[in-house]
Amino acid sequence: xxxxxxxxxxxxxxxxxxxxxxxxxxxxxxxxxxxxxxxxxxxxxxxxxxxxxxxxxxxxxxxxxxxxxxxxxxxxxxxxxxxxxxxxxxxxxxxxxxxxxxxxxxxxxxxxxxxxxxxxxxxxxxxxxxxxxxxxxxxxxxxxxxxxxxxxxxxxxxxxxxxxxxxxxxxxxxxxxxxxxxxxxxxxxxxxxxxxxxxxxxxxxxxxxxxxxxxxxxxxxxxxxxxxxxxxxxxxxxxxxxxxxxxxxxxxxxxxxxxxxxxxxxxxxxxxxxxxxxxxxxxxxxxxxxxxxxxxxxxxxxxxxxxxxxxxxxxxxxxxxxxxxxxxxxxxxxxxxxxxxxxxxxxxxxxxxxxxxxxxxxxxxxxxxxxxxxxxxxxxxxxxxxxxxxxxxxxxxxxxxxxxxxxxxxxxxxxxxxxxxxxxxxxxxxxxxxxxxxxxxxxxxxxxxxxxxxxxxxxxxxxxxxxxxxxxxxxxxxxxxxxxxxxxxxxxxxxxxxxxxxxxxxxxxxxxxxxxxxxxxxxxxxxxxxxxxxxxxxxxxxxxxxxxxxxxxxxxxxxxxxxxxxxxxxxxxxxxxxxxxxxxxxxxxx
Numbered sequence: 001x002x003x004x005x006x007x008x009x010x011x012x013x014x015x016x017x018x019x020x021x022x023x024x025x026x027x028x029x030x031x032x033x034x035x036x037x038x039x040x041x042x043x044x045x046x047x048x049x050x051x052x053x054x055x056x057x058x059x060x061x062x063x064x065x066x067x068x069x070x071x072x073x074x075x076x077x078x079x080x081x082x083x084x085x086x087x088x089x090x091x092x093x094x095x096x097x098x099x100x101x102x103x104x105x106x107x108x109x110x111x112x113x114x115x116x117x118x119x120x121x122x123x124x125x126x127x128x129x130x131x132x133x134x135x136x137x138x139x140x141x142x143x144x145x146x147x148x149x150x151x152x153x154x155x156x157x158x159x160x161x162x163x164x165x166x167x168x169x170x171x172x173x174x175x176x177x178x179x180x181x182x183x184x185x186x187x188x189x190x191x192x193x194x195x196x197x198x199x200x201x202x203x204x205x206x207x208x209x210x211x212x213x214x215x216x217x218x219x220x221x222x223x224x225x226x227x228x229x230x231x232x233x234x235x236x237x238x239x240x241x242x243x244x245x246x247x248x249x250x251x252x253x254x255x256x257x258x259x260x261x262x263x264x265x266x267x268x269x270x271x272x273x274x275x276x277x278x279x280x281x282x283x284x285x286x287x288x289x290x291x292x293x294x295x296x297x298x299x300x301x302x303x304x305x306x307x308x309x310x311x312x313x314x315x316x317x318x319x320x321x322x323x324x325x326x327x328x329x330x331x332x333x334x335x336x337x338x339x340x341x342x343x344x345x346x347x348x349x350x351x352x353x354x355x356x357x358x359x360x361x362x363x364x365x366x367x368x369x370x371x372x373x374x375x376x377x378x379x380x381x382x383x384x385x386x387x388x389x390x391x392x393x394x395x396x397x398x399x400x401x402x403x404x405x406x407x408x409x410x411x412x413x414x415x416x417x418x419x420x421x422x423x424x425x426x427x428x429x430x431x432x433x434x435x436x437x438x439x440x441x442x443x444x445x446x447x448x449x450x451x452x453x454x455x456x457x458x459x460x461x462x463x464x465x466x467x468x469x470x471x472x473x474x475x476x477x478x479x480x481x482x483x484x485x486x487x488x489x490x491x492x493x494x495x496x497x498x499x500x501x502x503x504x505x506x507x508x509x510x511x512x513x514x515x516x517x518x519x520x521x522x523x524x525x526x527x528x529x530x531x532x533x534x535x536x537x538x539x540x541x542x543x544x545x546x547x548x549x550x551x552x553x554x555x556x557x558x559x560x561x562x563x564x565x566x567x568x569x570x571x572x573x574x575x576x577x578x579x580x581x582x583x584x585x586x587x588x589x590x
Contacts (some may be wrong), residue, residue: 015245017190018132019141022125025085025183026145028176029092029118030152031160032061033413034288035176038161038309039169039584046169049105052226056105057223061112065119066218066410071581072120073403074207074259076127082191085124086184092118093180096404100173115176119410122149123402126386131194134514134583140331142390143383147327149409151320157292165309181588195579198400198570200257209248216241218411218503225425260404261393269392270401272462273385274408276343279456281412282419283350287357287374289420290442291316291367296581303439305364315367323382330383338464339387346380347457353377354450358443368421373552381456388463391395416452420445487539504546505569507581509537516541517584520559526551543582547571 036057039046043054068088076084095114102108128526129141165170220237227234252258264270295312297304307315334342353373360366386402393401407513427441508518522543524533532553537543547553550571557565565584572578 017128017186018192019137019144021139021183021186021190022085022128023144023148025089025121025187026125026148027152027155028179028183029088029121029155030149031176031179032092032115032118033065033149033152034156035115035160035172037157037288037292038164038313039172042169047103047108053105055223055226056109057112059219060109061116062222062410062414063115063215063218064113066214066407066414068117068120069123069407069410070260070400070403071207073123073127073406074198074400075202076120076124077196077400078200078202080193080197081124081127081131081495082187082193085121085128085191085207086187088118088124089184089187093177093184096173096177096180100170101176103170104205111173118180118320119406120403122146122406123400124184126390126402127196128191128194131196139334139387140327141316142386143330143334143379144324144327146382146386147323147379149382151324155317155320156308157288158310158317159348161309161313182224194359203252203255203257203259206248206252206255206375209244210259213245213248214239214407216244218414221414222419225422229422236254260400262392263532264401265404267392268462269464270389272459273388273392274405275459276347276381276456276463277385277405277408278387278415279452279459280347280350280378281409282372282411282416282452283354283412283449283456284378284382285413285416286354286420286445286452287319287371288316289417289424290445291371293424293437294361294442295364295367297436301436303361305367309362311364315364316371318368318376319371319375322372326376326379327383330380333380334384334387339384339391340460343384343388343456343463346377346384347384347453347460349377349380349404350453351377351457352418354446354453356449357446361439370530385409412452416449419448423448504533504544504577505553505555505570505580506542506544506577507579508541509543509559510541510581510583514583517559520557520582520584522582525554525556544577555580555582557584559584 036043040058043057044051045056049056072084072088084494087366092115095111097111098114099108099111117205125145125148126142129138129145133141160172163169163175187329220234220241224234249262252260254260265274292312294303295305295307295315296309297306300307330342333345353370353376356373357370360370385405389405423444424437424441425435427438427444428435430436437518505524509517509522511517516537516539518537518539518541520537520541520543522535522537522545523531524545524547526532526548532548533545535543535545537559545555552570553569555567555569557567565582566579567582569578569580
């Protein structure tokens with residue numbers, strides 16, 4: 001059953017804590033991605049293994065995060081986003097404790113994989129915000145949640161460096177376990193469960209197929225430099241990934257309740273947003289790979305800045321802080337020009353940051369400037385992505401769609417890690433048997449990031465504009481029935497003649513500010529695009545619409561200068577009314 005509540009008066013107590021608590025959860029799980037960066041070069045010695053084996057400690061987290069993100073999003077749509085958010089955080093806590101008590105490679109890999117499982121919390125948090133916040137607060141809240149990936153990663157670097165430098169490195173895991181437990185408690189106390197549910201069952205075979213395909217695809221990307229990009233193992237895994245994902249896609253297209261609705265994913269608004277997300281992911285991770293190394297290289301190289309691990313982390317930290325502070329800026333820009341324009345502005349700022357960075361690598365303060373500029377651009381770009389996705393999919397698919405979008409960002413960071421790592425390795429100088437990155441390699445890496453973000457800008461240009469998006473919200477009637485006379489409802493109990501109040505949708509029509517709208521035209525459209533019913537809202541904004549049968553519907557609303565609004569919903573059938581308040585957007589632009 002799909003059920004939506006947008007009236008602020010129906011919020012559960014404690015709803016005011018939704019935004020900071022969910023943003024904190026997003027930052028906590030994002031910390032897992034960069035938790036071990038300060039000690040990555042020491043992992044072979046710490047774990048008593050070879051460098052190639054030690055890389056699995058990082059790779060396992062990435063793979064687990066990629067696999068879990070779309071799966072947890074779909075489970076959240078079906079069984080409750082808050083419930084799945086808590087489950088994700090609980091798995092992360094268990095993984096942190098496992099890693100904290102071991103120095104054995106295999107056990108550490110298991111713990112790190114469980115830590116990566118929590119990445120599904122990002123799309124779940126975005127979905128909870130959509131379902132539980134008033135419309136006027138949603139933009140900046142989703143922007144902050146989306147940016148938490150970068151915020152957590154950026155802030156973790158200096159803190160993890162400080163901990164690793166002065167205490168046993170296992171303290172990093174105990175600290176992450178504590179943060180995860182605190183996030184669970186805060187979620188239980190302040191975040192209400194979403195009433196929104198998707199209709200259907202969980203696609204187990206789809207989850208297994210997608211997981212296998214992602215592992216087969218991402219594994220050679222992350223290990224290609226070690227195995228050789230033209231080796232039989234690398235090429236074989238890429239080929240197997242193509243076959244598995246193709247078969248998975250064919251299977252998903254045949255299912256009524258697939259894990260990922262590929263038809264929705266193929267819509268231009270979703271497709272080009274996801275493609276742009278990959279490019280932003282590539283650009284984001286490049287700076288995280290280049291600046292810390294540049295800052296810590298000794299001055300004897302002629303270009304290294306000779307900073308300590310902690311100072312290097314502090315110089316990069318403004319990247320995450322700037323991303324956090326761009327959330328309210330995004331809300332203002334997006335409210336005026338729309339998320340597409342905001343995404344493109346963010347990408348342009350990223351391109352400027354990397355372009356300027358080509359000549360700003362000779363002092364520590366210059367790296368801070370680069371971090372601030374790139375943080376502003378990445379913050380705007382990341383903030384725009386959930387709004388673009390949410391505007392293009394039904395409310396009941398929010399978790400799965402944002403999970404897929406988060407996966408696209410993860411693929412971008414994986415590609416960035418592999419490509420930038422290969423460039424730095426191939427351009428390095430051998431000094432005393434140790435490979436030392438060169439300034440040429442750093443600059444080539446910045447050029448790759450610039451090219452990626454410019455390609456993303458091209459993808460973003462194909463997104464529907466704001467006016468097109470507004471028009472797209474109008475349901476298209478393929479075969480409309482005869483328009484019956486509208487019945488003026490004077491109370492929630494009055495419905496079109498011959499129907500009952502307990503066999504359809506009921507609720508209120510409201511403005512974006514929560515003001516009831518009288519005489520709003522509410523039209524019910526079935527999955528074939530045919531009109532299945534219509535009514536007018538009463539003086540208090542109340543409406544009631546009967547449904548002819550169970551299934552998916554669209555409720556289209558227009559009222560004077562407000563709207564149009566089209567909301568997807570599902571009815572389980574029977575004599576139960578589905579409560580669904582409809583919040584109209586602002587006055588339609590001319």
